[in-house]
Amino acid sequence: MKERENVSRILRTLPREKAFYFFTSIGNYTGESASSLKEFMEKINEVNLKSLEFHLHRGDFEKWIAEVLEDNELAEEIGKLQKLNLTGDVLRNYLYKTVSKHYYNLISGSMRRYI
């Protein structure tokens, strides 16, 4: 029961002020934001690479996922990526793979419970 509550909390849609806002550098907002884990996963393939590099190296993704989405498991995975010092499309691919794998695990887990 507790686990199901956790999963639905992680997958919830956040209010505007808690969304993740993608910047390319200090103060430079791209106009892209993500209000849920699903949207965050989709935006990884859409936003400027500079933005992914900026936020990953600052630890912003890890912090938002842990503190706002309250998904410590994914935050830890992202933290590991941060240490690899990835850049460019390699970074985008790794990040997407990590987030999507985790997202679909959560979705399939919660679906199984209803079968």
Added chain:
Amino acid sequence: MRLKNDTPSLDVVDLKILEALQEDARQTYTAIGKRLGIAHSTVYDRIRRMEQHGIIKKYTTLIDAERVGARNLTAIMTVYTDPKESEKVAEKLCEAPEVLEVYTSLSEELLIIAKVIAENQESLHAFIANSVAPLPGVLRIRTSIITKKFKETQPSIRNNSNGLTFIKKKYNRKRRR
């Protein structure tokens, strides 16, 4: 000369008083009167009238932040907005203590230009990410951090054939040969 909103007209003496105050707002009525060749009571009356009608809004102090030891960072923030929300975004920005000045401008897109101060780059980023980007209607933000200030002055009021203009005095005094 007639001014906006039924404010009284200003003559040459008023303008000269304003000019003197802009140079040094702490000088006495006598000093201003002496300089302009008029009685100190005239200076007093005219300053009072201009204060009452909001022509003189306030007397303030220009502080050299670096000498005081404040290590504030100043940035010029350009906020691109949805035209329908632009006014509301500008009003919201005005409420923030970090924002010193707010202007709207129409170039290719409708945008808001604001002067922002923050303690450091991190607090500037936090302010923009948490308080500006989430405002409804904000499309993009471009921020330029000011690295060196070369000039900062208040405009001086001048009366010429085109009416009242704000321009620095020294440019007007340049004589052509």
